[in-house]
Amino acid sequence: ETGVTQTPRHLVMGMTNKKSLKCEQHLGHNAMYWYKQSAKKPLELMFVYSLEERVENNSVPSRFSPECPNSSHLFLHLHTLQPEDSALYLCASSRDRDVNEQYFGPGTRLTVT
């Protein structure tokens, strides 16, 4: 257990659906991250939040919409996704945005049909 939880662990959604991924960290960290892990590709950083403020958006399509209501929770709202968005979505946190170690959650395995 890394102190970072993600729900759901698995999600299947159609291209017209709207769903949300949830991440919660119990570590008292101030920075949270969303990563996308596709098969045979390196992890891709999607978004970074520091003290609930978005500090990085790595050219992610608008069909992915992050939300950070407080420093312990991070959401990724999904709408009108494409099949190529199927991937493992990993959440991570770190004490601050410039520290060495990031703690990852178990991920949400997303399949878009």
Added chain:
Amino acid sequence: AQKITQTQPGMFVQEKEAVTLDCTYDTSDPSYGLFWYKQPSSGEMIFLIYQGSYDQQNATEGRYSLNFQKARKSANLVISASQLGDSAMYFCAMREDYGGATNKLIFGTGTLLAVQP
């Protein structure tokens, strides 16, 4: 642009033997950090070890050690006395130090390690 290269898609090792997982990196920044993460089949990424670009000594954490060769831009992970529970994907990652900017990690494609009894 920085880049992480892991040239071994998969590796086998006998239980109790040592194994080296290769990682080379490319950056023009003088200050950076190198990481290794383990990803079991359950999905979570587990931090293993960190090496700063200015660290004089190679990092060690229990059975993990990082063979840091700065001139060659390599940061190989050495796992000693392999255990069956070491079977997982292993990712090398790099962070460039922008100075006050975001802690952005760039990951390699990973190496799948299988430990055989």
